Amino acid sequence: MADKDAHNGAFYQRDREWHPPAYAPIYKTSVKRSPNAALISLDNTISEITGPVFGHNMIGEYDNDLIQNYAKAGELPIGQRIIVHGRVLDEDRRPVPGALLEFWQANAGGRYRHKKETYLAPLDPNFGGCGRTITAEDGSYRLRTIKPGPYPWPNGVNDWRPAHIHFSVFGHGFAQRLITQMYFEGDPLIWICPIVKTIPSKEAIESLIAPIDMENTIPMDARAYKFDIVLRGRRSTMFENRMEGN
Amino acid sequence: MQQKLDRLKESPSQTAGPYVHIGCTPNFTGIHGIYDEDLGTRIINDKTKGERITIRGRVFDGTGTPLRDALIEIWHADANGIYPSPEDKRGEADPNFRGWGRSPGDMETGEFVFETIKPGVAPFKDGRPMAPHVTFWVVARGINIGLQTRMYFSDEKAANEADPILQRIEHKVRIPTLIAEKTGDGEYRFDIRLQGDGETIFFDI
Ligand SMILES: [Fe+3]
Numbered sequence: 001m002a003d004k005d006a007h008n009g010a011f012y013q014r015d016r017e018w019h020p021p022a023y024a025p026i027y028k029t030s031v032k033r034s035p036n037a038a039l040i041s042l043d044n045t046i047s048e049i050t051g052p053v054f055g056h057n058m059i060g061e062y063d064n065d066l067i068q069n070y071a072k073a074g075e076l077p078i079g080q081r082i083i084v085h086g087r088v089l090d091e092d093r094r095p096v097p098g099a100l101l102e103f104w105q106a107n108a109g110g111r112y113r114h115k116k117e118t119y120l121a122p123l124d125p126n127f128g129g130c131g132r133t134i135t136a137e138d139g140s141y142r143l144r145t146i147k148p149g150p151y152p153w154p155n156g157v158n159d160w161r162p163a164h165i166h167f168s169v170f171g172h173g174f175a176q177r178l179i180t181q182m183y184f185e186g187d188p189l190i191w192i193c194p195i196v197k198t199i200p201s202k203e204a205i206e207s208l209i210a211p212i213d214m215e216n217t218i219p220m221d222a223r224a225y226k227f228d229i230v231l232r233g234r235r236s237t238m239f240e241n242r243m244e245g246n
Numbered sequence: 247m248q249q250k251l252d253r254l255k256e257s258p259s260q261t262a263g264p265y266v267h268i269g270c271t272p273n274f275t276g277i278h279g280i281y282d283e284d285l286g287t288r289i290i291n292d293k294t295k296g297e298r299i300t301i302r303g304r305v306f307d308g309t310g311t312p313l314r315d316a317l318i319e320i321w322h323a324d325a326n327g328i329y330p331s332p333e334d335k336r337g338e339a340d341p342n343f344r345g346w347g348r349s350p351g352d353m354e355t356g357e358f359v360f361e362t363i364k365p366g367v368a369p370f371k372d373g374r375p376m377a378p379h380v381t382f383w384v385v386a387r388g389i390n391i392g393l394q395t396r397m398y399f400s401d402e403k404a405a406n407e408a409d410p411i412l413q414r415i416e417h418k419v420r421i422p423t424l425i426a427e428k429t430g431d432g433e434y435r436f437d438i439r440l441q442g443d444g445e446t447i448f449f450d451i
């Protein structure tokens with residue numbers, strides 16, 4: 001595993017112009033929740049290069065199946081059955097095995113199972129809305145769910161979120177920690193959503209839009225969408241600065 | 247034209263939104279039966295080596311209002327300064343130490359609590375010791391990209407003064423924002439201010 005060991009240095013610097021800025025007035029809540037001062041740049045130390053490990057053994061049989069993990073015996077949630085699959089890669093296209101993915105979403109009507117949620121769309125008694133999985137050796141993952149509905153939210157008087165699935169990702173180092181959202185190909189709400197618009201470029205937005213994947217669709221059962229996630233790559237330590245002779 | 251580097255771009259961050267707890271701490275939100283226990287609930291057990299400590303704090307927005315919808319994660323070394331991660335090649339960490347914790351904060355007050363041990367000393371890249379510290383990561387509705395900061399300990403004055411990270415911070419007046427106040431035996435308070443007066447130092451790491 002010489003290759004693996006060679007790339008265990010600091011993570012590549014985050015391209016802050018590619019990510020949404022902290023302060024994005026179109027998304028009103030960010031106005032008072034964004035630091036005013038510049039971030040202090042810090043090349044990774046051992047505290048950021050390392051990160052917790054999640055074993056495959058902690059994952060239950062239905063953890064990645066939102067169709068079944070909350071449904072009552074013999075019942076199913078309402079909505080369009082879909083499979084979401086893809087790979088977690090780093091910026092050098094290397095697979096990231098053992099990455100923990102946690103995902104959450106609204107039900108088919110656009111309603112979250114949460115005390116503070118006030119949208120009038122009904123809860124689905126058979127849908128919890130969360131799941132998790134760990135990537136395989138090749139970085140691949142797969143989940144099954146109901147396609148989430150779009151929903152209105154208080155920002156502008158008539159702002160709607162496009163259908164989306166939230167993803168929380170743990171790679172190998174704490175500096176790779178990332179939360180993002182997956183959108184669905186062809187959704188017209190993507191391009192008028194203030195949260196999507198916090199992302200500066202069209203190209204970056206498109207990297208969060210999952211295409212329909214007919215080859216992975218299960219005929220007469222569930223359509224498939226493909227969603228790859230990219231985490232920060234890392235430098236090689238092969239010729240790192242160190243005291244000569246050590 | 248020259249060759250292309252052929253790299254991918256990191257997936258752009260998006261806010262964790264108001265319902266991050268559904269995905270990351272479902273039992274806390276009342277969604278039971280999917281996972282036995284929310285991840286990150288326990289950092290230590292009875293056998294973990296080291297001095298027991300409790301870290302409490304809140305996250306405040308630019309108006310001084312505490313956030314009640316944040317998710318706070320911490321990561322720190324064991325009592326010997328070793329991280330329980332295969333990326334730490336310096337030795338075996340305490341097998342009874344998880345190193346990682348996650349708190350949704352109290353639903354009413356927003357206060358987060360971590361029961362853990364005081365971390366040991368880990369080396370900076372050049373071998374100099376870093377003062378004992380805890381890495382924090384904060385996400386919430388309205389935070390477009392997770393905020394990373396570090397917590398140091400008020401009772402480690404000499405170590406803090408020699409810390410290579412704290413030393414390179416230009417605006418010394420801001421350093422106290424990274425130092426948790428000792429409020430009792432093994433009790434520390436670390437409040438995080440997102441914006442404005444006493445704004446916490448956040449790192450681009
Ligand atoms: Fe959402």
